[in-house]
Amino acid sequence: MYGTILDCEYLSTRIHVTLNIVYRGVAMPLPEFFQFHSPTRVVYGAGLARDISTECSSLGATKYFIVSDRTIHEAGLVKPVIEGLSTDGIDISGTFFDVTQDSELAIVTEVANRARESGAEGLIAIGGGSVIDTAKGANIVFSEGGDLVEDYSGTGTLTRPLKPFVVIPTTAGTGSECTLAAVIYDRENKTKLSFTDRYLLPSIAVLDPEMTLTLPPALTASTGMDALTHAIEASVGIDASPLSDILAFGAIELIFKNLVTAVTDANDIEARGAMLIAANMAGIAFSHSMVGCVHAMAHTVGAHFRVPHGVANAILLPHGMEYNIEEGKEKFAKMAPLMGVATAGLSMDDGAKGAIEAVRNLTSQLNGLGILPIRLRDAGVPSEALPHIADMSIEDGSSFYNPREMAAEDLLVHLKNAY
Amino acid sequence: MGLFKDSKTFEEVLGGFFGLVGETPEVAERLLASNLVIRFTYTDPDVVLVVDCSGDQIKVIPGDTDMKAAVNMWMSSDTAHKFWFGKVNLTAALTRGQIKAKGPIPKILKLLPAIKPTYAMYPRYLDEYGFGEYKIY
Numbered sequence: 304m305y306g307t308i309l310d311c312e313y314l315s316t317r318i319h320v321t322l323n324i325v326y327r328g329v330a331m332p333l334p335e336f337f338q339f340h341s342p343t344r345v346v347y348g349a350g351l352a353r354d355i356s357t358e359c360s361s362l363g364a365t366k367y368f369i370v371s372d373r374t375i376h377e378a379g380l381v382k383p384v385i386e387g388l389s390t391d392g393i394d395i396s397g398t399f400f401d402v403t404q405d406s407e408l409a410i411v412t413e414v415a416n417r418a419r420e421s422g423a424e425g426l427i428a429i430g431g432g433s434v435i436d437t438a439k440g441a442n443i444v445f446s447e448g449g450d451l452v453e454d455y456s457g458t459g460t461l462t463r464p465l466k467p468f469v470v471i472p473t474t475a476g477t478g479s480e481c482t483l484a485a486v487i488y489d490r491e492n493k494t495k496l497s498f499t500d501r502y503l504l505p506s507i508a509v510l511d512p513e514m515t516l517t518l519p520p521a522l523t524a525s526t527g528m529d530a531l532t533h534a535i536e537a538s539v540g541i542d543a544s545p546l547s548d549i550l551a552f553g554a555i556e557l558i559f560k561n562l563v564t565a566v567t568d569a570n571d572i573e574a575r576g577a578m579l580i581a582a583n584m585a586g587i588a589f590s591h592s593m594v595g596c597v598h599a600m601a602h603t604v605g606a607h608f609r610v611p612h613g614v615a616n617a618i619l620l621p622h623g624m625e626y627n628i629e630e631g632k633e634k635f636a637k638m639a640p641l642m643g644v645a646t647a648g649l650s651m652d653d654g655a656k657g658a659i660e661a662v663r664n665l666t667s668q669l670n671g672l673g674i675l676p677i678r679l680r681d682a683g684v685p686s687e688a689l690p691h692i693a694d695m696s697i698e699d700g701s702s703f704y705n706p707r708e709m710a711a712e713d714l715l716v717h718l719k720n721a722y
Numbered sequence: 723m724g725l726f727k728d729s730k731t732f733e734e735v736l737g738g739f740f741g742l743v744g745e746t747p748e749v750a751e752r753l754l755a756s757n758l759v760i761r762f763t764y765t766d767p768d769v770v771l772v773v774d775c776s777g778d779q780i781k782v783i784p785g786d787t788d789m790k791a792a793v794n795m796w797m798s799s800d801t802a803h804k805f806w807f808g809k810v811n812l813t814a815a816l817t818r819g820q821i822k823a824k825g826p827i828p829k830i831l832k833l834l835p836a837i838k839p840t841y842a843m844y845p846r847y848l849d850e851y852g853f854g855e856y857k858i859y
Contacts, residue, residue, distance in 0.1 A: 456824060458816045458822065459819050700829075
């Protein structure tokens, strides 16, 4: 069924519909500049991860090193991939299953060294955001040598394509399989290092909904809300473009139609597939137009109170939309019908409010299933920390891309509402 | 061939301007709050300027390639010149590869609102300090 969802006819209809939704009759200025660069080959299909030798050999490599984590390995998700590749003549030169919850500098270096020592010609990452970011960082050192921090942290530091890199996501959230960034934690210096480069983009993204079937309901919900936050923030960010909008709006529609089903019926392969595609679309969108105040706040509560990223985004998303309602009004109003809001006869103001209400309803629905907190206090954040969270959030890198300039005192009002 | 005839001229123009920015309290306070040391490496003509915001006042050090800088930025001298007129979108320039940067880029982006007032200062500075021929944007 979803094998056809990405065909040309569907996409051209989608683009036509979305452009009309966003731009017809609306005096929405075009951006002064934008670039759209998404060279990652995306392949989709249920069961496809067991049969990717054609894709792997098309990259000119026949020896791959596999990167994953213990949970994924023990869930039995890696073995069929290896078996499929080995049967078809692709050599697995080594494996690494000890990726930690945050991508860590020491682990990245170890993966790069082990891959090089094994004689690998390319990397395959199987996992969620941490595994993928770890493999992205490792591919830099594996391909180019040198020191990851001294030589490559920053923007545009790479000068040529890296070694073949195949990604099989096992969550439908980060979209990291198609983004040009990686965040690596430097435990020794207690800092997060960012790497942004077009050469970090994976060569191939394999979207196989069967690889997400073991994802528990709570993680399905929080990662799905992460993807929704990517899409909504990408559409209103200062670097949004008509092309990133198409993907963001498409993702929003798919998430509203499929997230609750994917949570309540873990084996619904169509809902799982739609969520995987939505996360991918949202990932491509925010890889171009970035994210804003919701992520800035989520990064802060995540760093200080260990609130999982998707949970923090889910709690803060409607409040971040409230914060941006003036600047994001048109986009919010235009996305409302994609969220199931009946907008006929509504003013733009009411349409925008309808979109925020739809997000609240979605998180309330997931909260009603007992798998997602919708208040900061329920996620372990103390009330006395809110002013500090507001102060730290405006220092976060995402704050630069928010459509409304972020001020701590204004943000605090919304953090209190989220509490 | 770049707009500036030689490295000495460009170093005088931009180094002098950075010095002026460092003496402008409304901008300097916010730059000092970043605590960053930034090395700018310009090409055509070639100039290196280190802007040290880690102390009580902003120091501009020409030609220093040894000092450890948290952020390193590379661009043509012409791109830098145009930037100070407020005519270069930094995120777009990074995306297009006109400017390359190593280090914590979000910290640099956060400084953009702080330096906004300097875009109006730059053409006035060129006039007042005898560099009016370069007031082209």
